[in-house]
Amino acid sequence: MQPLQLPSDAVSQCFVSVSAIPAGFMYLPDREVFEDSLDKDTGRKVPSFSFLVEHGERAKILFDLGTRKHGEGYPPALKETLETFVIDCDRDVVDLLKEGGLEPTDIQFVIYSHLHFDHVGDLNPFSAAQLVLGGDAAECMMSPYPQDPESYFQEFPKGQKVQYLNFSSAETNSIPLGPFHRAIDFFLDGSFYVIDAQGHFPGHLAALARTGPNQFVLLAGDCCHHRLCYNPGERLISSENYDDIHLARETVNHVKAMHEVDNVVVLLSHEKERLDEMPLFPQTLNRWAEEEMETKRVKV
Template identity: 45%
Template structure:
């Protein structure tokens, strides 16, 4: 395997469940007077690079759905999060010490993604640049803030997609132009952090090149961890409060239809609980046979 084809392994870790009202997902749910919804998972993704170690994309829920700032109380009362075992405990059960995780990449800082960074004491925290504004005043200095400050002494990196950093890319693999900007985290094309604005300040998606025996770019398979670009595999419906998410929805539809070796995984896909992880070359073969 040449340097250009370095790939990563990706595993899904359950980070708890919560109630997601259909009115927050499906546009036509608003015409129904009956409240409906689903219990959905929230996933964290363990990403293993052959030389750079272990990283996590999102952390799911805090244990027992507790420990958030008061600004989340109304949301938590409606969505009823449950998490008997958080991501750090799942890792420990699988003989992975949370202290050996090199970095945590957050898609964004909503309650169902932020988890608890405390057990990951060695991990660099990586976020989209716009998320930095959330930390100008944190709880308790600002009683209405959605976030706490990061633990003292932690390394925090905000990705500035406007910078001249050589790792900022304006094109993605496969000659695609579906997203405009990305950050090559390991400088080898194996993990791109994608600027995916609209859902929440600093929202990121991740494009991971999956470790496969292929010898050229045309053999590579990719996994698009789309975060909360949308919430359901069936509809690609996202928050309509900004124009960016509407465009983002169209991009996801095009990626799904036009690029066969890219698989989209959303943060709350119920189907993923049955299909399982890790994502591997076998998984992509199943896609080709129509079993997904």
């Protein structure tokens, strides 16, 4: 397959480093993952990754925060959901950052792929960070908990800086990126793109990090919940767990297309196999990703 080429390739070879932080684990029922498991009671324990993206001295981003420590502190409306998903989180993203020598206040941006409980973590310690979300997520925060006691979504901390990305606004200057229709060049230097990746949840985002010369890592969030849905793509995503299943299936096809090019490595938020395959924070995964791309080339 032809490598992924971006308009910025000729002018930009600014890189970021990416580190994976397993910020909590949970039980994920197969019926939420695969269409062919809708009537089954099987499932598996999966990590909820937070990804640290470092742009030299310029900025540190966390893409998602994983689960809350011990699964505590969520809005009461999530009680039943949490009984099913059973969070296991002795050390949350803040603990793991600290073990690696970083403080939560070192983070300048927190990007939420979406507002589900297993991605939002606890925002309170990230008091220096601007929160970035997809524009369509705003509707969920119109009346959050505790203002609406029934809401699944916790209000943001007082004084939180929040930016909703509107990909259709002229100011946003969104561009097509590989198979995806709309993305934003976050630092305006081709090193990190935030992608409109709809279907799972309103305003769901993915991100593409340039980890080396024409090498990319796709942080695909919950575009799908198991690698068999994009590699080789033999199992369909479950209609149970996606806000707009048609858009979600189109998005999975984009993820699959990204996986099929040599110079992209796809990482899902709950891709359990990656735990054993890639180095974890405080190591970066750039070198590993390069080797993965090399393996892909050899296979072709």
